Amino acid sequence: METKIIKGNEALAEGAVRGGCRFYAGYPITPQSEILEWMSWRQKEVGGVFVQGESEIASVNMVFAARALGARAMTSSSGPGFSLKQEGIAYWVSAGVPAVVACVQRFGIGDGYISAGQDNYWQAVKGGGNGDYHLITLAPNSVQECLDMAYESFELAEKWMHPVLILSDGTIGQMMEPCTMPVMKEYDMDQPWAAKGTAIGEGENKVITDITYFQDIDEWNAGYIEKMRKIQKDEQRWEEFNIDDADVILVAYGISSRVAQRSVEIARKKGIKLGLIRPITLWPYPRKAFEKINKNCKGIVTLEMNMMGQMLEDVKIAVSCKFPCYALATAQKVAPTDEVIAFCQKVMDGKVKETEVF
Template sequence: MRNFELMKGNEAIAEAALRAGCRFYAGYPITPQSEILEYMSKNMEKYGGVFIQGENEVASISMLWGAAAAGARCMTSSSGPGYDLKQEGISYLSSYHIPAVIVDAMRFGTGDGEITAGQDSYNLAVRGGGHGDSRQIVLAPASVNECASLTYKAFDLAEKYRNVVIILTDGAISQLVEKCILPEAKEHNIDKFDWTITGKSRNSIKNRITNLDRSIGFDAADEFYINKTKKIYNNEQRWEEVNLENADLILVAYGISSRVSKSAIELAKKEGINLGLIRPISVWPFPNKAFVEAKIKNAKGIVTVEMALIQQMALDVKIASENRKPLYSYLTGRNIPSPEGIVNYCKEIFEGKIKEVEVY
């Protein structure tokens, strides 16, 4: 009997959410994440949960407020312009400090964009969430198996910190089909936390879900948020390292670009070129600890590999590396990078044909 399933990335996200105890999903179809909505519509009832296709993205994320406030594990998903529309909802969820999981399956381009894979929504994912001070935990799977495992973990993190968690995929990972080992199914106790809205007797004190400062006061709310953010930053950095000790250049990539970067490392090795890789698994908090001097001291430079037209993740790399190494960016826009393209770009760096990037 096999212990794996053959699934799309989107399907693995949906099934893992159900197995994590997600019992409320509201969403709206948009490529390349529509299979999440379709899978939830087909399977949520079997788990005793509620599926709603909202009239639009704003309505869908607004429904999460009520489900999350009642203590339910809940999720929505979108892409491109649909994810743009969810920013107000993310802002309110953040101001209430209630947990929710949101999937952003990135597509390339501004406005309507394209239905092709892209990674140019990085800035919105790690620095978005509406106005004001708020940070969302952002996890970036690079395989179908990670689509499942990180989504499963996301619900625990959301509740641990009373925070929004974003699963940041790209169109390629969302549509990728490969083996996936699914986590064990579990039920979630909707009455687990003392802050949720529940039915109470007439004379008892009832919980309110509103901006936290309106229930515990400005100073206490500010302290809660600052301390929470520091804890997340210190405790939840996640990354993978490949061949750092011997690397002349260190690639930094996530999602589909990281898979191609691993192939580039093997290709470069055949040509006598030593490349390494730092793969952020959490893109917020960004894994600054991966860039300590001891890990990157032998490298002659750092190269971000991004499916974007301008450097986005490169800003976080620049901050994390504290400008100790020259920084370059291999940018491919709507095109998935190739191992050959990455290796040739690195060769041109060694030949002095590529200048350091200006991050803007």
């Protein structure tokens, strides 16, 4: 297979194309514009459709329509652009439309900054739009994973008839690494669930919209909640390093997990027993990973590019508050490895107060 050096964002776009994406609509915003730029020429090459919508709201709803017709369709954004898409995404969920969205996180509230961040965690995994839902959320931490996750995302969405979110960040999106290209998947948009033209007098037209309009609400609710519980049980993914004998365990996703892993490597050489749990799915949160933590572990530290330590609450739930939990949340920068190791050392020595959840 062919190996190319590309940016994370380009890999994400190419992965989607090779995974059968034939409709993309979006609106430019740093640091994810390379996805849109790549799609603008690549869709033409593969006989797909690229639309630069007049806004994020238009784009997310175009994707709804294309996906309802059966085509593998996606959109992407960042920061305030991702906020604008939330209403549309909630409609995808209620209609059971297996579309894909990528958010390449920037840092900041409102307009924010063009550089990387991880402060969209709450918005991404705790809902975003209205109603009881989570998106199946994948968090790549390399250029290769940007490609692989996008490549797989439509099948995952179709398996559950539920949207998938790829939650990347500005660093993973902008960095370049060698990336191996998988074969192009063929996908037939003529799916049993898709809307198709119906000739006059030949049966009923299929309407794909908020499903609760057409079904008994209690019946719909029961099926939906059963599905969501099953996703929660079946789709947890994570990676772990050196957790068996770890005195302190780091928990990090995306770019922070790369720094955390380096910190573990350096610390272990110095005899400091650090370990790492790297959630690959952020919803469902990989609670199973935390079952293996040894009882002598002195603390769990999340490493995050935000101010409030947004992921901390999920860690506390995962360990039922049985271990002291801390957040090393350093806003728009990932803490350098020295700082990570020094913080973990202080946790080991019992010199840090447990971090409160916001």
